[in-house]
Amino acid sequence: MAKNDQSMDKAHQHLTTDQGLKINDNDNSLKAGIRGGTLMDDFHFREKMTHFDHERIPERVVHARGAAAHGVFKIYDDSLKQYTKARFLTDPSLETKTFTRFSTVVGSRGSADTVRDVRGFATKFYTVEGNYDLVGNNMAPFFIQDAIKFPDLVHAIKPEPHHEIPQASAAHDNFWDFVSLTPETLNMIMWVLSDKAFPRSFATMEGFGVHTFRLINEQGVSHFCKFHWKPLAGVHSITFEEASKIAGKDPDFNRRDLWDMIEKGNFPEFELALQIISENEEFDFDFDILDATKVWPEELIPLKRVGKLTMNRNPDNYFLETEQVAFHPGNLVPGIDFSNDPLLQGRLFSYLDTQLTRLGGPNFAQIPINQPHVPVVNNQQDGFMRQNNMKGRINYSPNSLGGGCPFAAGANEGAFVHHAERVEGFKIKQRSESFNDHYSQAQLFYNSMSAVEQQHMVEGFHFELGKVEHMHVRKRMVDHLAKINSALAEKVAKGIGVDAPAGTELYTISEAAKGRKRAETSPALRTIERKENVSTIKGKKVAILLEDGFDGAAVSALKTAIEKEGALCEVVSKNQGKRKSASGDDVKTDKNHMTTASVLYDAVFIPGGKESVEKMMKMGDVLYFIREMYKHCKPIGAVGEATKLVEACQLPELMVFDQPAVDKGVVTSLNGSKADEVVKLFKKALIQARFWEREKVKDMIPA
Secondary structure, three states, rough: OOOOOHHHHOOOOEOOOOOOOOOOOOOOOOEEEEOOOOOOOHHHHHHHHHHHOOOOOOOOOOOOOEEEEEEEEEEEOOOHHHHOOOOHHHHOOOOOEEEEEEEEEOOOOOOOOOOOOOOOEEEEEEOOOOEEEEEEEEEOOOOOHHHHHHHHHHHHOEEEOOOHHHHHHHHOHHHHHHHHOOOOHHHHHHHOHHHHHHHHHHOOOOOOOOOOEEEEOOOOOOOEEEEEEEEEOOOOOOOOOHHHHHHHOOOHHHHHHHHHHHHHOOOOOOEEEEEEEEHHHHHOOOOOOOOOOOOOOOOOOEEEEEEEEEEEEEOOOOOHHHHOOOOOOOOOOOOOEEEHHHHHHHHHHHHHHHHHOOOOOOOOOOOHOOOOEEEOOOOOOOOOOOOOOOOOOOOOOOOOOOOOOOOOOOOOHHOOOOOOOOOOEEOOOOOOHOOOOHHHHHHHHHHHHHHHHHHHHHHHHHHHHHOOHHHHHOOOOOHHHHHHHHHHHHHHHHOOOOOOOOOOOOOOOOOOOOOOOOOOOOHOOOOOOOOOOOOOOOEEEEEEOOOOOHHHHHHHHHHHHOOOOOEEEEEOOOOEEEEEEOOOEEEEEOEOOOOOHHHHOEEEEEEEHHHHHHHOOHHHHHHHHHHHHHHHOOOOEEOOHHHHHHHHHOOOOOOOOOOOOOOOEEHHHEOOOHHHHHHHHHHHHHOOOOHHHHHHHHHHOOO
């Protein structure tokens, strides 16, 4: 008998299960009909997913690096009663406690917060009917359509196994080889190459449930829905350059921001929004609603904002709560059910299976952070880490010795009842033809972006594909991009040293889809130039540059104006300690030039004061700080003599005014007595956040 050498060369070998059985399809799970649910019969899927789920101990395989917060959720009114019987979504008198965990996906627990990556956004609702978990991301689509491909996706994007490089990065050959051979990933790739991959904070990023779910009302009527989280602070991102620098200066940037906001009482707030369609509308659109690589354009299916989540308390212990919390999309309450989305179907197995290894056995629900806030009554006993057993001799059902208890509840007693969906079809490993469009929503996303965002995406492709060593992989990706947008393909090709494909036709939708509802563009997909009425500065962070002899009145005016609205000011000087104003008052320095950088702030404010400004004019770190702020399109405020410091930075296309005025987000006044007026304009600039018209001159800014 031949020796079973696990290191054998895989070339020219058939794919088999761990039992040696040859496999004929490694891309599709076994379903009940071509658009039906995934079947437990699929032993290959379960073997593959079980192996993947247990590859890492004890760190999560994905979403390892996280931060979390306790909170409360309240629905605004009972308007969702027509769609669902879930009490936490229909009873405005209820306040539901929550625990939300944010995370990066690819990196280990020790990686940086600001890498280019998807962010997890998972919320556990401790409802009066049991725990409900909304487990999503900050990006609406996903990479793949069928969960059986998830191990391949993660293996491809994780550090390459022969040398464990690179950490927390998709910029390597394995990932782009996989992507270029798996065109269903293209819509998600456009999202990952956009500014959405670099959220400014967890409080300013959107959340999406990704999958299509069902809402079930009291009459048993089903509607399809998608869940969204909308940040009340607005949607804001950082640039790739900022992200790279922040990773060195403060790798805990997003985690620290969340913690500090809550400690200071500036609680992050999100509105829960739903997209809802009837079952009769299932086939009305030019995409399949069960395809997780697709979004539902808001212009076709508007959002209904229904309630608010407020994160108001930090965890008491990171390990006990943030690390041990166990989310599972299969944790439902009456009124919410699944669709046949094959990616969701696979997650229903995988999440539960993963906890068995990561948390030591089947009793992870008894860890306090995972316990529901309602009684748990069943016959489960024993097992690793068991804490609470039911009293008495009865651990089986049915029984008479225990009076038949515990006994099943009826639907009218609050029991969960699966939606009675009609299912028929052959058991088959095949994907629906309606899942075959891999380009139209990638086009939709790119065409919906602002010019600035499109340029950022081109630069993202230059970096990511520029790290790929195999030229045929670069070329294959450009060939895909040419089907999405020819100008995009040409710009990317030029930057990575390959020829743009000639004569490639843009992808056009099928004849069957042409008569269906379709969005040509969707401005709601943007991060920049969003049509939102956001007027808050809560959570914004302003650096105040000063030295001894500064204008204390200007500093006081700024702090008074913005700190009461939840913004944070930090004084930055050459040395830490206390700095003395021109009038003799002291102010504490929060950071010195070595411990901070402009990329850690949303804006900079420079008070006047002749002595202070003269000192800073001789400090290269100060000049660099201001120039970098300008390069990254952030607000700059300067009062009195500080306007000369701004002039000394030689910023292109910039004027300095002798009256309070704003030019491309730079607010100045030579007259120090008008600091209050400058502060008012500066506050407006802080609300706007970025002045992207500066992007066209960023290469002209002196280093």
